[in-house]
Every structure is written in structure tokens, then in C-alpha cells.
Amino acid sequence: MSRIARMLRPDESTVYHVISRSALPGFPLGDADKDHLVFLLHKLSRLFFVDVLGFCMMGNHVHLALRVHPESSVDDAQVRERLEIDRGEGAFITALDIETGRRRLCSLSEFMRSFKQSFGRYFNKKHNRKGYFWGDRYKSVIVEEGRTLINLLAYIDLNPIRAGIVKRPEEYRWSGLGYLVQTGNRDNLVSLDLGLPEWNDGQPSKIIRLYRRFVYETGAMDTGKGKPMDASVVQKEKARNFRLTRTELFARRCRYFTDSGIIGSKEFVANAFRNVRHLLTSKDTRRFTPVGGIEGVYSMKKLGVG
Secondary structure, X not given: OOOOOOOOOOOOOEEEEXXXXXXXXXXXXXXXXXXXXXXXXXXXXXXXXXXXXXXEEOOOEEEEEEEEOOHHHXXXXXXXXXXXXXXXXXXXXOHHHHHHHHHHHOOHHXXXXXXXXXXXXXXXXXXXXXXXXXXXXXXXXXXXXXXXXXXXHHHHHOHHHHOOOOOOHHHOOOEHHHHHHHHOOHXXXXXXXXXXXXXXXOOHHHHHHHHHHHHHHHHOOOOOOOOOOOHHHHHHHXXXXXXXXXXXXXXXXXXXXXXXXXXXXXXXXXXXXXXXXHHOOOOOOOOOEEOOOOOOOEEXXXXXXX
């Protein structure tokens, strides 16, 4: 049975939530391994026409939030510059190299192939082993920018909280929020252009503060899936004006960030669905599903809680 084609929108700038899991048992990723994953993310984001919006490297899986730019947005000089990063300054680069390079460097599939293969080689060499490190092919979801994206990033950054690893999300250095707070966003690895005009008007420190507040408000909710943020921690942040304004459970929306196919406003999901419908086996007319807990956000798929 052939695999269903991946849902991609190569002709326009698109945000994807990507999840990839290890094929190895237990939690094979140690601290040094997670450091190397962040290193690769930084290296490849400088090569590919991809913005890193968020990430979280856990013990047996990774989450990435990536904005992939279309080929039409990239000129020859930009492609040449990236190819010189890859091959070395002064490398002989032909017109055909630029054409094929543009196609490769604007591709989510190529980005993830480089990311996963590079890490697999590193891990095997380190442990003197052979075979696959990663399990099945990575999962990806098309995400609308703005409020939906902010909720996705909070979901990603709260992974270490739900796993009971840390009490505050920024204490986990292998996540987007941890990287922003602990390094001051060194080398501008994480893009703060999140599609919210009211946030983008501010300085980076203001955007980080607003996002951090959002994450704490979300983390305070008891989802019934993993641990919520410690109450005493939340109270301390509340005293700093982190008001707990959310009244709807976060639990109902968790799976939508990983399994929805497309997530965003009803109009966004409908438009994106028309772009990728030819890749799906079902030709039925879709009734998009409202996502509980986020007003005005819909999913391509109808999913159960859990």
C-alpha cells in the first residue's frame, strides 16, 4: 500500500509543525545529543530558506515549528550565497546549480532529510552503531500564522512541563522559549515574526515577555494529559501580572497540533485544503472541525480528545 502524499504548499510561505520520533527504545537522546540537534537546526536554518519559529528536543522525539519560503521569493544571488555557505566561498556554481539549489533549499522535505540524516550519522558514529535512529517518516501539520501559531508554540514549549522535567518552561534549554531566555536568542536562531501585528510592533524583549506570559497562562491549565505547571510557580508569575484568563481546557486541542493536517481559521483551512486536496485519497467534501479552547480555530480533521 503506497503512502499518502505529504501535504505541502510549495508556492507560498507556509508554517509547518513537524514531529519526528526515534526508532530506539526508551529515551536515547542525552544532553549532548540535544545540543547537537540544536546545532544542526541552527546550521540548516542558515542554509535553507527556512525560519525557525520554535522547537523542543525531548528524550525520544523532536518538535519543530518551521516557516518554509517558496522558490518564487528567492533570487539567484540569494541562492548563490547559500550554496557558497554549503560548498565554501569561491566555489564554482553554475546556472543549473542555482536552479536545483533553489528547489532544494526551499523544500521542507529536503530540510528534514538533511536534519535527520545528519543527526543519524552523528549518533551512530558516537555510539559505534549501525542502523536507523529515526522511526517512521516525520509527521507535519500546516499551521496558520498568528493566534493559531502562538498556541502551537505554547504546546511545543510546554512539553518539558507535561513530562515533569522542569517547573518553568524557560528552564529547559533545548526548547524555543528556553533558547530565547537563556541565550538572548543567540545568532537570532528563533524568528519572532509570528504573524501577530500587535506583537510585532514591539521590541524583541517585549515580544518574548508577551509570549512567555501566554505560555504560563496556557501551562496553568490542567489538561489531564501530563503535568500542569506547578501552582506555586504560576502564582508567582500571576503576581507579576501573568493573569490566568483562560477558562477553556487545553486538553481538547492538544491532538490538533499534531494530527489535524491543517489548522487555523476556517477560511485558512478551506483555502489550504483546496491546495492539497489532490494529494488525499478521500474526495469527500470536508466539514472542518472547530478546535475547543481556541475561538475561531478549525481543523481539517475531526479528532477525539486525548
